[in-house]
Amino acid sequence: MIFNIPFIAVSALILIGLYAVIFRRNLIKMVIGITLIESGVNLFLITLGYRENSVAPIFTNLPSGTIVPEGMSFPVPQALTLTSIVIGVAVLALMLSLIIHIYRHYGTLDAREIGGREE
Amino acid sequence: MSKRNISAVVFFMIIAVFFVFSALMMHPFGVPEETDMDDEIIKEAQNETGTNNGVTSVVFDYRGFDTLGEATVLFTAVAGVIMVFRRLKQ
Amino acid sequence: MSGMSKIVRTISSIVFPLIIIYGLYIISHGHLTPGGGFQGGAVVASGCAMILVAYGSIWTINKMKEKNLSLLESIGAICFILLAFFGLGFGAVFFNNFLVGSNFLFGTIPYFGSTIADINTGGVVPLMNFAVGIKVIAGLFAIVLVMAHASSTKEGKK
Numbered sequence: 001m002i003f004n005i006p007f008i009a010v011s012a013l014i015l016i017g018l019y020a021v022i023f024r025r026n027l028i029k030m031v032i033g034i035t036l037i038e039s040g041v042n043l044f045l046i047t048l049g050y051r052e053n054s055v056a057p058i059f060t061n062l063p064s065g066t067i068v069p070e071g072m073s074f075p076v077p078q079a080l081t082l083t084s085i086v087i088g089v090a091v092l093a094l095m096l097s098l099i100i101h102i103y104r105h106y107g108t109l110d111a112r113e114i115g116g117r118e119e
Numbered sequence: 120m121s122k123r124n125i126s127a128v129v130f131f132m133i134i135a136v137f138f139v140f141s142a143l144m145m146h147p148f149g150v151p152e153e154t155d156m157d158d159e160i161i162k163e164a165q166n167e168t169g170t171n172n173g174v175t176s177v178v179f180d181y182r183g184f185d186t187l188g189e190a191t192v193l194f195t196a197v198a199g200v201i202m203v204f205r206r207l208k209q
Numbered sequence: 210m211s212g213m214s215k216i217v218r219t220i221s222s223i224v225f226p227l228i229i230i231y232g233l234y235i236i237s238h239g240h241l242t243p244g245g246g247f248q249g250g251a252v253v254a255s256g257c258a259m260i261l262v263a264y265g266s267i268w269t270i271n272k273m274k275e276k277n278l279s280l281l282e283s284i285g286a287i288c289f290i291l292l293a294f295f296g297l298g299f300g301a302v303f304f305n306n307f308l309v310g311s312n313f314l315f316g317t318i319p320y321f322g323s324t325i326a327d328i329n330t331g332g333v334v335p336l337m338n339f340a341v342g343i344k345v346i347a348g349l350f351a352i353v354l355v356m357a358h359a360s361s362t363k364e365g366k367k
Contacts, residue, residue: 101203
């Protein structure tokens, strides 16, 4: 069980982000929770493509003694993670600009009052 | 404790148990499933694309269509943000 | 958003060209070392955000209007798509790498194994790195500039 520490860290990040989205009322705290879920998914994508005792798949100045296809990690999950990070930045920018607009119109940042239900 | 709060807690507990169990049953960290695609990409990257970098050749040459979609998403986000803060000039 | 004191403005205008050089190095050597278009664009955009914080948003938006930034971003996106269509014209597939092996611009092919190749390799990949780098710089700087300017006008102060 000690060898699965990255996967336990991924599930901890996703669960904390999900708790912040469900159980909090402030809009900014919900946005922080969505960002935490995004970071957990990116970490999961990278740790899927790691071989034991391997180097990066770059041929400039390789350390001496690496076997060429078997001593390098997979390049495809790293490329997918790059795309996912940029999409996360785009979604975060749109969410924050909409929150500024909502605050100017309603005067409050409470999700229950804006939705219309007051408990 | 209204009905809404109890159902939210039960839903959260089910998802938490599911995540913890699947994190303990994954394959060990460092021994992935054997594929042939990544080994072929590492062997042929210098000959077919001419770069020394494996990740850049995957992003821009073997999977360039995904990079086109990502550039479109970035352009749409910038257009949306500028449009929200535009004031009507009267 | 007002600017900061004179010491902060002086030091940030000294450090800003060094950040631009570092970011352009990461963009242009994307096919030899780790990096590429997106990473170098993020570095230069954070340097521009430092100038925005030091000088205030009113001075920055008077010096650099929004129309120039959208023009730069559109030029980057059009160049990227034009390079993809040239691959369709010179071969048979959409993203064809038509500059590898030809002795036109970026043609040589490195040897197999651990070599130190020069910048002249790579085919169409360095040109795509420049196009995506310009697009990311203009896009991220436009987002930060518009959001900083919108919270300092008369409607925001109630």
